[in-house]
Amino acid sequence: MTDHSATATRRAVVLVSGGLDSATVLALARAEGYSCHTLAFDYGQRHRVELQAAARLSAQLGAVEHKVLQLDLRAIGGSALTDDAIAVPETRGGEGIPITYVPARNTVFLSLALGWAEVLDASDIFIGVNAVDFSGYPDCRPAFIAAFQALADVATRAGLEGRGVRIQAPLMNMSKAEIIRAGMAVGVPYEQTVSCYQADSYGRACGRCESCFLRKQGFHEAEVADPTRYV
């Protein structure tokens, strides 16, 4: 065995959801040599089976630590993903911001990742946002990541002391097919990822919602057999 203990390892906080994108980001960060601390949120989401997938994928993809923060976004409401009174649509409803958008979700998640990064003295935060397929979400765009980076540079002790945290969104400009091909190259077990907005308690996908549609299309375009388990 090789002794890596003398090698200075950069730490990263990686936001994980149990879905395809964040699993790919975790595998890419590991492949770059980061020591990864994964962070998931129990925020009252309907698709809670994601949380089990996030924990399993973190272990399997070599995270050194996995943390789940409790944060009840249902108390704020306003999204089909957290509000029982709003139905998840089966197809994308044309132009505009989808009803599945959770108000300020990525802002909140990155803020908490920033706090943890500061405590860990981590140099990087990885997030699996993507502007290509989900361009309807305001907080999945390059302008959002750039603005959060500028905030992080002034918001923290590390920032003030010149050791600012870098916000990395490596999937930003990739298509779903490109993401899948990149992930296959670093061994992401996609059969364990859960993307469906209304997966059943075994993690099986509905095959009909917007998220299932984009994922299915991605495997097709990547020319990779779709390993998703459907109901």
Next chain:
Amino acid sequence: MTDHSATATRRAVVLVSGGLDSATVLALARAEGYSCHTLAFDYGQRHRVELQAAARLSAQLGAVEHKVLQLDLRAIGGSALTDDAIAVPETRGGEGIPITYVPARNTVFLSLALGWAEVLDASDIFIGVNAVDFSGYPDCRPAFIAAFQALADVATRAGLEGRGVRIQAPLMNMSKAEIIRAGMAVGVPYEQTVSCYQADSYGRACGRCESCFLRKQGFHEAEVADPTRYV
């Protein structure tokens, strides 16, 4: 009685902690005519009696709604205010960032306020940060508020649609004495506010910590009798 029902009322989310500063901000926002929705956090703080004060002050100062979000920042750690392993110092420890700094706290609080503002269609968020007395905290400075404003402008549906939320920090450049004088003019019941980092379960202040020191000095300089209840 005058009927104000036809008047369009601007909504605001006001971050409240039960302390002197946020109570003043709430009273100032009400005096400007905002319909105020107050938001407090149960984040594992030692000084939990603050939460009771926040609820009482919200009702008394005319908030239309008061919400408490559960958010366990102890899971992240790194501050004397949330980590039982770190003692609260009795005096300010010289230069630099105080140990009572909670990593990314105001970033996290503003993010959640932003989400709620979006759901409420509120035009403004008020926060009681102040750069004069607490200049050691990175997230209490004008540069931080400006960066968060820039983030809010791109992070939300409202921002994309041109109805961006305004981040207001009216106390930013005021001394504690100026804050107290402004608050007295709009009827803040300061005897009900809790600023002490280690207040007892009746809300009585220790009189010795940094927060108590700044508050005491503020009343002295404002030439207002200190109504604080001490142990």
